[in-house]
Amino acid sequence: MTNTETLTVVGLGYVGLPSAALMAQAGYQTHGVDVNAALIADLQAGQCPLSEPEVVEVVTKALASGRLTAQTMAAEADIFIICVPTPVGPDNAPDLSMVKAAMQATAPFVRAGNMVILESTSPINTTRDVIAKSLEDVGLDPLNDVDVCYCPERVFPGRTVQEILHNDRVVGGLTPRAGLRAKAFYESFCEGSASVTTAAGAEFSKLMENTYRDVNIAMANVFARIAEEAGVDVNEVIGTANLHPRVNVHTPGPGVGGHCIPVDPWFLIDAFPEAAELLELSRNINDGQPRHFLERAKQAGLPANAKIGLLGAAYRGNIDDARDSPTAIMISEIAKDGGSWMTHDPFVTSMHIHDGYPANITDQLSVAIDRMDAVFILTDHDAYASLEPELFSKMRNKLIVDTRRMLDAERFAEAGFTVISVGSPTREKTNLLENV
Secondary structure, X not given: OOOOOEEEEEOOOOOHHHHHHHXXXXXXXXXXXXXXXXXXXXXXOOXXXXXXXXXXXXXXXXHHHOOEEEXXXXXXXXXXXXOOOOOEOXXXXXXXXXXXXXXXXXXXXXXXXXXXXXXXXXXXXXXXXXXXXXXXXXXXXXXXXXXXXXXXXXXXXXXXHHHHHHOOEEEEEOOHHHHHHHHHHXXXXXXXXXXXXXXXXXXXXXXXXXXXXXXXXXXXXXXXXXXXXXXXXXXXXXHHHOOOOOOOOOOOOOOOOOOOOOOHHHHHHHHOOOOOHHHHHHHHHHHOHHHHHHHHHHHOOOOOOOEEEEEOOOOOOOOOOOOOOHHHHHHHHHHHOOOEEEEEOOOOOOOOOOOOOOOOEEOOHHHHOXXXXXXXXXXXXXXXXXXXXXXXXXXXXXXXXXXXXXXXXXXXXXXXXXXXXXXXXXXXXXXXXXOO
16 A cells, blocks of 8 residues: 655654654554654664554554654755644743744745644644744745644543544644645544644644543542541542533542643633633642642651652653653652652653652562651552552551552551541541541
8 A cells, every 4th residue: 555645753752753653553654753863763774753552553564664764954845744742841831842843843844745743742823923923934935835734632641542533533634625635644544533723723623632640540539638638538429420411520649740730721821811720720620739739748757858669750640751741840849848759650660740850660569668757659550450568568668659549558558557648537537437
């Protein structure tokens, strides 16, 4: 199978690389571009730098076929896809520097009749103000000479390939013609359908999706805090509440992570601060969960300058993605209190802490547990679901904070541990209410 149009994909990260490989698998001659020279060297050697098994398989096959190539510079093509990170800065303002740099490097290769698609999650009107403007700067009319579109990815790490292939898409064109062309392109290699809207509508849609999830997780975390004060088990109450046919309360935990949910709401908050007050409050609630658990631990006897074991660096179970994870915030909060920490994760080998603190990651579980004043379980890795009390016998204080409800709290309590579980009251409050 061969598709006649050629592609250039700029940004070969968690989404760009598997997308490029799937496009190559569909028969497109695909040229991948990234400024990371080490990553390009791996790809040129036929190796996939990502660890997700299905991604590794599709990337290595695409490279071996010759339909996927990789360089540090862009090349002429029929279709250009920009898929670079869009983080927020220290002040939570959107940082579009990588999108701007990618377009400045790509625009000289674009010709009349080409299509340019932005996939990076972006503030409303980025496609118009950055992508189209860069084309104007090289003498192209973005409404008539080139088809300019926005099409956000919808990817769940751990299921990246299946999500790219099967999820429905929303494509937003600066013109109706551009939207229809992008729809035909995505439907040529994806099984999901593509709905056409405006570029601004598609940008807003992606931000709305992830902000919706952030707000609902914040609500679940508020419910958990109320349950802790009220002396009831939030999981039981959520279970009964969700029996209602129009209610679906999310699961509380240590906050949210990844490159999307903790970031995307800030794009709306930054542009529409008065209208987005609820969104900012939700962001602060979720980012405040690590401090909340630290304060609960202090109330249970966590000493000053404590030494704390952190189980889990990834933001979600059974993946190696630690971007913006609650563990990063927890490390910052422990450091503010003058404490020390050791982080265990069976998948993550390194992580970035915004405040510059070291992650102190080990793959030896005992190193993160022995001689600790407390242990915090922050990631729902399957490996943590079968932990036994005996494993924690060398702790200096028998205090465990389970932010994911991974442990059998009763069993650990019988072994003499104090277990603080998200959304679960302390034993003293439970007993007090039971005696009323």
